[in-house]
Amino acid sequence: MPAPLADKIRPETIDDVVGQQRLLGKGKVLRRIIETREIPNLIFYGPSGVGKTTVARIIAQAAGKRLHKLNGTNASVSDIKDIVSELDTIAGAGGVLLYLDEIQYLNKKQQQSLLEYIENGRITLIASTTENPYFYIYSAILSRCTVMEFKPVQASDVQQAVHRAFGIIGKERNEDYTLEKGVPEAIAGTCGGDVRKAINAVELLALAAPLQDGKRIVTLSDVSEITGKSAMRYDRDGDAHYDILSAFQKSIRGSDENAALHYLARLLEAGDLISPCRRLLVTACEDIGLAYPQAITIVKACVDSANQLGLPEARIPLAQAVILLCTAPKSNSVICAIDAATEAIKTTDVGDIPLHLKDTHYSGAGKLGRGLTYKYPHIYKNDYTAQQYLPDNIKDARYYTFGENKTEQAAKTYREKLLSEDKGELK
Structure with missing residues (x-):
């Protein structure tokens, strides 16, 4: 079975990798690390098809260590033990470089089995994950690794890979491909920054391209049919x-x-x-x-x-x-108020509810002194009269602050009017 085109055109050097210039450009941190050939434990985090596996392979080739590859979707503790057992043999004398793809699928026990050997340097770990490592990777592993975030590849960079792919597939099949104007841009624009997806589209388009005058023609309509709508980065759980x-x-x-x-x-x-x-x-x-x-x-x-x-x-x-x-005008006074009240409850001894506010709908409430001094606001002028509502321990607490917008300022004015006119007078 022939290898997929994406594997055939996989870059062999850092200079051939498209995108990720913030990590791999001249003088950038990850490139400098690779050039030293002294590789630390690394975690590559980012969406699929953006070069994580490719860069890991290039690093492995440059490291001078025995390379082992595992995939978190099917790796077991016994697989890890097999690698560890090699450390005391001639084959593992110089240390082992473990490339662990999709590390987030390893459970805590599996990840912990690597700790001792990562810490003493006998195993150099390069792991990749499409999920946020701070959510899915055991903290002890994280503390011993450096996380490098890979971003979706820009469309202009993907176009380079598209042109290269058509060139390689044409040479392999001894055929000339004529691309209708805008084809590379259309492929790059609908892959969502996933180079592998773009290359797979090239492979399908090459297979479907009709022969005209000795050349294979790739049209925009074919691109539209094969790629469908833009491959946005979206995962309801990620x-x-x-x-x-x-x-x-x-x-x-x-x-x-x-x-x-x-x-x-x-x-x-x-x-x-x-x-x-x-x-x-x-x-x-x-x-x-x-x-x-x-x-x-x-x-x-x-x-x-x-x-x-x-x-x-x-x-x-x-x-x-x-x-x-x-x-609409904006105000965050509501969330600030409830958050302040919630924080006070968590950090303060708020004390008991005032007696005059407690429930009185049962016989004997009066004997307990409950509700005896409660003032019913609606019988007072402006339906308001001052009385204490908060517990004694926090009776002066203030959580809500009127916002600067027109509506809340109007409410503030009304509140100030109530306070200034309150004489405890009945209606």
Whole structure:
């Protein structure tokens, strides 16, 4: 069975790797480390198809150590023990370099079995993962490794790989490929920064290319059929999911409706209707809050409409909600207030509820002194009279601060009016 094109064109040197110049460019940290040939324990973190395995292989070739490869999806403790057993043999005299792909799939026991040998330097670990290592990798392993984050490859860099792939496949098959204008850009633009995906598309396009006048023709329509919609980075249980939601809410908070609509579109294109609905509801209270109290009501109506309509029509009321929140005045006074109150409960001896506020709906409450001095506000002028509501230990605590927006300032003015006019007078 012939090897996939992606394996055939895998770079052999750092200079051949596309993208990751922030790590591999001239004078950059990872490149300098590789050039020393004294390799520390490393964890490569990033999405698939961005060069993690390729760079690990290049490092292994330069390290001068015996190379072992394991994949976390099927590796066992016995596989690790087999590698450890080699350390006391001639083959392992110079140390072993272990390349461990998808390390996040190893359980804690499996990861712990490596600790002693990583620490004493007899095993040099280069691990790769598509998941956030700070969530999925045992902390003792993390403390002995340096995490290098690989980013999705820019489309301009992917185009280099696309041209190279067509050149190699043409040479291998002794055929000429003519690319319609815009083909490399289209392939690079729909792979989501995944070079492997782009190369796989090239391989399929080469197989499907019709022969005209002795040349294979690759058209934009063929690219569209094979690649489909853009391969956005999205995983409902992974980093991409939370990164998009984070960017979505922060764009609304920052009053940038164009960015917020972009992230909404990414969520909806991935078929995720629930997440943006939930985030819009919380954003209406967390970031707009009392600056525009009606926002939550309107957003709830938009969310209910979206859930009744379903996709694709759901995008319309959700877009309305996004634009409303982005263009609305902002206030975080609500979340600040509840967070302050929660923190006080956790760190302060708040004491007992005042007697006059305790429940009186049972016989004998009066004998316990409960509710005897409670003042019913509605019988007083302006439906207000001063009395203590907080427990004695924190009676002067203040959690809420009026925001600077028009609505909260109006509420502040009204509160000050109540306080200034309160004489304890009955209606």
